[in-house]
Each structure stands twice: as structure tokens, then as C-alpha cells.
Amino acid sequence: MPDFLDAVRWDERGLVPAIAQDAGTGRVLMMAWMNREALAATAAEGIAVYWSRSRGRLWRKGETSGHTQIVRELRLDCDGDTVLLTVEQQGGIACHTGRERCFFQRLTDGQWVSDELVLRAPNTIYPAGGGHE
């Protein structure tokens, strides 16, 4: 395994949070998790590969939807426990709800209010059902 993986402070589950930011718009698209294997694959393949905690396996973002994230930059924070990806979001949709990004709920008058549009119906993105790929 390459050295750069040892510089990461993996948590007690062997994971690190990974933030994906759109290279063009600067919008923060989503946050997911990576283990050593996912980060190594992301660096090697140049596309975002996360660790799916719910399915217990590597998750190549877009493997079902086609909404792949091409990685332009891979960054680590000061204390080595968070990764930041700058990505080109294929299809312009990062969220399994069919929105551009996952952060579509804004705190407004003490409530989370969805204020961003669904660009594509989820059942056309994931015909076999599921979601979150």
C-alpha cells in the first residue's frame, strides 16, 4: 500500500469522511466515507470510490446511475482525518434523490426546508430501485 494511505488518521472503523466539491461551481455535493481500499482506488482510478457502510462494500459513485465523479484534486486536512475531493460531477447530479447535491435542506425558521430542485426522477436514475446506488 502506498505511503499516503498511512498519513491518514483512519477512525476506529478504519474510515475517513470524504467531502466531494464540484470543480466548476464550487458547490459542496455530498459527504461519504472511505476506507484504505476506497482511497487507494480513488487515487489510482481518478474517479470517486467510497466505502458503502450500508452495503459493506466499495462503491464506485455512479456505478448504477452513471453519475460518476471524475477527481481533479484530492486533499487531506491538517490533522489527516478528512479528505476533500474536487470533482467533475457527471450528469450534474450527485444525490440519489435526483438533485444536484445532497445538501438541499436549509434551516429556515427552525425547520429543515428543501429549497433545491429535483432535476431527474430517482426511478429513472435507478430503474431497479434502491437508490444510494
Next chain:
Amino acid sequence: MPDFLDAVRWDERGLVPAIAQDAGTGRVLMMAWMNREALAATAAEGIAVYWSRSRGRLWRKGETSGHTQIVRELRLDCDGDTVLLTVEQQGGIACHTGRERCFFQRLTDGQWVSDELVLRAPNTIYPAGGGHE
């Protein structure tokens, strides 16, 4: 406690990752953690209040350094387990190393390389030592 706190999917430690993004530049500044009390305080006070895992107490970002984060937007992601803050970073420095942001290491030829400048010496930010406030 207000309702919006119940919509958050707190992890087994009662925490949620909180990403701070600069409202002006769009740069992702840092990632820290919040518990219920921290998120409630952030919403009530309009400044970023995190939970310091190392010190086991609330941490009003900038309480030592003056590098307070004024919150413009508070967002929650689709599955309720990550918060995104859009902030005005006072002093233009979010990182305890004296850099604009914590993500100053970029993966370059298989190594993490620091490619962002120290804007202010940490010992002038934290005269009493410490760091990370």
C-alpha cells in the same frame, strides 16, 4: 430542544460531521463535529459552535484566535447525517496552522504536499500555545 435537532441522524457518539464552506470564495475551510448542543448553539447564536472531541466540550470557533465563523446558511444532507455551514470566516483564517483552510495538503505524485501558504504564524494566533483552540 427544537424539532430540527431530531431530524439529524446523530452517530453512536451523538455527533454529526459539520463542513464549513466560505460564503465568499466557496472554498471548503474545515470539517469538525457537532453534538445536539453544538448545533442548537450554532443555530441560536449565528456563529459556528463545534464539539471538541479532544477537549470534551463545546468549542466556539475563534474563541481564542478571534477567527469566528459567522453562519450564513445551515444545511442538512439527504440522509440527515451531515451538516453544511456557509460561513463568513473572520480573519480569513480557519486553520490552526495559520492557513486559510485545513485542506492545504494535495495528493501529488503519491504524496501529500502542502501547497497553501501560512498567512499568520500560529504562535501569534495562540499566544498561550495549544492550537486547535
